[in-house]
Amino acid sequence: MKRSLFAVIAFMFICLSIYTIWSTIELTRARRARVVALQADFLSSFSVAEELRRGNTQDALFRAEAHTYSAAVQLLGIPGEKSRILQSSIDKIRTYRSKYATNMSSWTVVEQQLEQILNSQGKAPGPLR
Numbered sequence: 687m688k689r690s691l692f693a694v695i696a697f698m699f700i701c702l703s704i705y706t707i708w709s710t711i712e713l714t715r716a717r718r719a720r721v722v723a724l725q726a727d728f729l730s731s732f733s734v735a736e737e738l739r740r741g742n743t744q745d746a747l748f749r750a751e752a753h754t755y756s757a758a759v760q761l762l763g764i765p766g767e768k769s770r771i772l773q774s775s776i777d778k779i780r781t782y783r784s785k786y787a788t789n790m791s792s793w794t795v796v797e798q799q800l801e802q803i804l805n806s807q808g809k810a811p812g813p814l815r
Contacts, residue, residue, distance in 0.1 A: 731753070755796050758803075759796055759803060
């Protein structure tokens with residue numbers, strides 16, 4: 687009886703230890719991923735600000751759009767992502783792109799991915815109807 691009780695307690699201790707170590711590793715990974723995302727966001731935003739200060743609005747606009755489209759592709763690609771902000775922005779993205787991104791031959795890979803995602807979300811945007 688004492689042996690089986692000891693075995694159960696030892697098993698629970700081992701499981702708890704493994705869970706604690708795993709949780710710590712996952713937290714560290716999540717924190718690292720968040721820092722990398724913040725660094726990328728900073729670099730993108732800062733490069734837009736630099737281009738605007740230089741008076742180079744075309745490059746600034748290109749960089750801002752690229753950053754926006756990339757974020758949209760990432761967020762819309764998350765299965766089950768249904769936040770109000772994201773859902774209310776889909777129509778705005780469609781309208782913006784139908785107005786300013788009509789030349790399909792100049793679309794980047796990210797823009798093509800965005801169009802595919804937007805098309806799969808329902809109402810098709812301008813050029814890809």
